[in-house]
Amino acid sequence: MTGWQTWTTAAESAKKSAVLALxxxxxxxxxxxxxxxxxxxATIDEMAISVFPDGGNPAMLDEIHYASDGDKMTLEWREFRVIRPEAEQ
Structure with missing residues (x-):
C-alpha cells in the first residue's frame, strides 16, 4: 500500500467513525x-443537532437518510441502519 493509499484509508476510517457517532x-x-x-x-432538520463528534460536521447530516412516520424512525448511512422501535422477533 502506498503512502497515499494509507492516508486515504485512514481518512475514510476517520469519516466512518465520525458518521457512525453522528x-x-x-x-x-x-x-x-x-x-x-x-x-x-418528521425530518432530521427538526432535531437541531448541534453536537458533532470529533471529525464530524453539519454537512455529514446530508449523507444520513432519515425517515419517520411519527411512530417509527429509520436512520441509514451506507450499510448501517438503525430502526426504532426495533422490530419484534
Whole structure:
C-alpha cells in the first residue's frame, strides 16, 4: 500500500467513525424527542443537532437518510441502519 493509499484509508476510517457517532447522536436526539412528545421528528432538520463528534460536521447530516412516520424512525448511512422501535422477533 502506498503512502497515499494509507492516508486515504485512514481518512475514510476517520469519516466512518465520525458518521457512525453522528448516527448515534441523531438516534439519541430523536429518541429524546419521542420520549417528550410521543412522536419521532418528521425530518432530521427538526432535531437541531448541534453536537458533532470529533471529525464530524453539519454537512455529514446530508449523507444520513432519515425517515419517520411519527411512530417509527429509520436512520441509514451506507450499510448501517438503525430502526426504532426495533422490530419484534
Amino acid at each position: 448516527l448515534d447522536e441523531t438516534e439519541r436526539t430523536a429518541t429524546a424527542h419521542y420520549d417528550e412528545s410521543g412522536t419521532y421528528p
